[in-house]
Amino acid sequence: MNHFDLIDGSLHAEQVALAEIAARIGTPFYCYSTATLVRHYTVFAHALEKAGLDATICFACKANPNVAVIRTLAELGAGADVVSEGELRQALAAGVPPGRIVFSGVGKTRGELEFAVAKGIMQINVESEPELELLSSVAAERGIRMPVSLRVNPDVDAGTHAKITTGKKENKFGIEWTRAHEVYRKARTLPGIEVVGVACHIGSQLTEVAPFREAFLRVRDLVAILRADGFDIRRLDVGGGLGVPYEDETPPHPDEYAAAIRDTLGDLGCRIVLEPGRLLVANAGILVSRVVYVKEGATRTFVIVDAAMNDLMRPALYDAHHAIEPVTAPPPGTEPVPVDVVGPVCETGDTFARQRLLPPVKAGDLLAFRTAGAYGAAMASTYNTRPLVPEVLVKGDRFAVVRARPTYEEMRALESLPDWF
Ligand code: LLP
Numbered sequence: 369m370n371h372f373d374l375i376d377g378s379l380h381a382e383q384v385a386l387a388e389i390a391a392r393i394g395t396p397f398y399c400y401s402t403a404t405l406v407r408h409y410t411v412f413a414h415a416l417e418k419a420g421l422d423a424t425i426c427f428a429c430k431a432n433p434n435v436a437v438i439r440t441l442a443e444l445g446a447g448a449d450v451v452s453e454g455e456l457r458q459a460l461a462a463g464v465p466p467g468r469i470v471f472s473g474v475g476k477t478r479g480e481l482e483f484a485v486a487k488g489i490m491q492i493n494v495e496s497e498p499e500l501e502l503l504s505s506v507a508a509e510r511g512i513r514m515p516v517s518l519r520v521n522p523d524v525d526a527g528t529h530a531k532i533t534t535g536k537k538e539n540k541f542g543i544e545w546t547r548a549h550e551v552y553r554k555a556r557t558l559p560g561i562e563v564v565g566v567a568c569h570i571g572s573q574l575t576e577v578a579p580f581r582e583a584f585l586r587v588r589d590l591v592a593i594l595r596a597d598g599f600d601i602r603r604l605d606v607g608g609g610l611g612v613p614y615e616d617e618t619p620p621h622p623d624e625y626a627a628a629i630r631d632t633l634g635d636l637g638c639r640i641v642l643e644p645g646r647l648l649v650a651n652a653g654i655l656v657s658r659v660v661y662v663k664e665g666a667t668r669t670f671v672i673v674d675a676a677m678n679d680l681m682r683p684a685l686y687d688a689h690h691a692i693e694p695v696t697a698p699p700p701g702t703e704p705v706p707v708d709v710v711g712p713v714c715e716t717g718d719t720f721a722r723q724r725l726l727p728p729v730k731a732g733d734l735l736a737f738r739t740a741g742a743y744g745a746a747m748a749s750t751y752n753t754r755p756l757v758p759e760v761l762v763k764g765d766r767f768a769v770v771r772a773r774p775t776y777e778e779m780r781a782l783e784s785l786p787d788w789f
Contacts (some may be wrong), residue, residue, distance in 0.1 A: 370493040370651040371401040372736070377697040379736055381524040383765040386593040386656050386695050390734055391488055393758060393769060396657040396675035398745045400432075402440055402651035409444045409604040412644060415622035420629040421544070421640050424490075426470045428608045428645030429740040436761045436770035438462035441534055447449060449643035451610070460487065470517065470605065470641060471566070475720035478589070481506045489731070491515040493567040493605060495542055506719050507560030516555065517565035517641075520548045522586040524769075526571030526579045526609065529686050535570025535583060539634055542568070546585055549593055565638065566590055569607025572646060575722075577620040577628050580609070591636055604633055605641040612650045614739050615689040653741020655680050655757070656695065659733045660712065669707045675719040676711025678751035680737060680744050684717040692720065695734035698727035709735070713752050728752055745771070755779060 371382045379386050385660040386589060409425070426447040429438060433455055438448060439462040447468025453665035458469035459469055468767050469489040474501060476484075476492075484492060485507050494500050494516050507514040521542030524535045530538060534541040543551050548566075555561045570583045584606065591601050611619035620628075622745075629640060657675035682688035692709055711718040720737065729735065745759050758773040 369404075371403040371407075372654055372738070374697050379693070379695040381654070381762040381767070384428075384767045385650040385760045386736065387734060388662055389760055389767055390532055390656055390658065390695075393760065393773070395734065396651055396655060396656050396673075396742065396757050397773075398651045398681055398757060398759045399767075400434075400437060400649070400741055400759065400761045401760060404551045405437065405440050405649065406444060408648045408652060409441055409446060412622045412647065413445070414492075415626040415639070416629075416642070418457060418623065419626035419634065419746060421626065421630060422638075423640045423642060424468060425642050426468065427502065427648055428643045429459055430746060431645030432649040432653070432744075432746055433458045433491065434661050434745065434759050434761075434770055435462045435770070438464065439649060441759070442703035446648075449644060449645075453483050456480075456484060456487070456489070457477040466490070466537050467709075469777065472569070472643070477547060478502060478506060485510060485512070486516055490566060490603075491517055491603065493519045494515050494555075495519045497543075497551055499556065500551070500561065504558035504560035509560075513560055513562035515562050515566040518543055518548060518551060518555065518563070519567040519569065519601060519605075520545045520587065520590060522568055522570065522581040524579050524586070526569045526574050527576055528573045528611070531686055532572040533570075534572075534578075535568070544727065545590065548590055549597070552594055552599060553597070562599075565601055565603030565605060565641075566594070567605035567607065567641075569643065572609050573611040574609045575611045575617045575619045577624050578605075580625065580634055581628045584629065588632055588636065591638075598720045601636075602644055603641055604636065604638045605643065606633070608643040608645050608647070610644060610647045612646055612739060612742075616689070652737045653739075653744060655690075655737040655740040657735050657737065658668075659731050661731055668723065669705065671709045671735075673709060673711060673720070673728070673735060675720075675737070675751065675757070676713040676754065677715065677752055678713060678749045679711075680720070681747045681749075682743060683720050684715075685747075690720065690740060691738040692724060692726060693736055693738070694727055694729060695736050702727045713754075750779065753779070
């Protein structure tokens with residue numbers, strides 16, 4: 369469910385015509401809908417509430433670190449899951465209370481740990497013994513014990529794309545689940561660590577609930593072992609990963625997901641920390657692009673648009689599907705034709721869709737790429753020296769540019785010629 373709909377044949381974000389935004393700020397741009405963000409968060413929070421879970425929802429900022437997006441969710445009560453000092457700074461700037469921020473990630477540096485400890489965030493999810501030792505020394509230097517969950521790797525196949533599977537033993541993430549007890553014992557001996565829980569995240573864009581259950585049952589077993597050994601385990605961080613429909617997937621409803629958590633972990637008396645990213649923001653965003661040329665190739669028609677793989681990497685990186693539709697609806701009865709939708713970047717990988725059925729389009733037409741609110745702008749780059757794509761947030765009949773398109777001068781200002789020239 370989202371709030372991008374046709375009104376009088378023209379695609380709107382809530383009550384704002386996308387064509388109007390395009391006319392004002394140019395293309396390409398990302399557009400997010402506040403009502404959709406609110407709806408997704410509310411449905412998710414209600415599902416957890418209905419399941420009777422004591423839950424803290426920490427939005428995985430990596431999916432969309434825009435400060436206005438984080439702020440929209442923070443106003444609804446969301447905390448934040450961050451994986452870098454940059455994301456932590458974004459979350460704090462958006463007004464997320466430090467007591468609702470979790471810091472995850474496999475390679476946190478000393479500087480990042482020092483910053484997080486100084487800010488007094490809720491917890492750090494530690495992924496290795498060397499990280500545990502470094503964090504202990506950082507926290508002990510300040511005379512405190514940092515609340516920590518160890519991220520365990522449950523060796524469960526999430527059944528998703530290989531590049532976004534994280535919970536198999538060959539993946540770099542977490543502490544091998546069979547060794548976890550030993551590492552917890554070590555954690556107990558360190559002066560700057562206060563063990564509070566267990567964390568686990570098995571992958572992203574999961575479309576089945578079974579792998580979650582399997583992983584949560586392993587967490588449950590581990591909690592029993594740890595408690596028997598005297599650990600006061602009071603928080604369980606179940607990560608993120610619940611998928612969204614891009615094409616014809618039918619991911620579990622949040623109710624089903626919440627029931628899986630309740631059934632496997634609900635009776636342990638722990639606070640449940642969740643790190644949803646995609647689920648909250650994917651369908652709340654679209655990428656709007658303009659057709660530059662329509663080119664007849666030897667075997668196919670290419671629709672060349674002004675967005676490229678640097679703006680929306682997912683198709684190039686994961687062969688991901690994003691629905692594409694014209695911003696101005698074609699007249700009823702228009703026959704769709706198969707086209708390849710491509711960007712201007714000098715790589716064949718810069719292809720958004722192959723042989724996609726679209727109504728005939730011409731240069732100047734606007735196209736919307738759906739479900740682009742997660743890992744869209746977040747993963748954009750300036751490849752081919754293209755300015756980062758701007759972001760717009762809509763609320764009702766209002767819109768605001770929440771990240772401006774940099775000028776070429778601003779881009780070049782970061783570079784300089786050494787004095788030997
Ligand atoms: N927690 C941790 C520790 C994570 O690594 C991730 C995602 C999340 C939470 C949020 O997962 P979500 O609820 O969004 O599935 N760029 C890829 C997705 C990478 C996900 C990385 N980790 C894509 O565009 O599909």
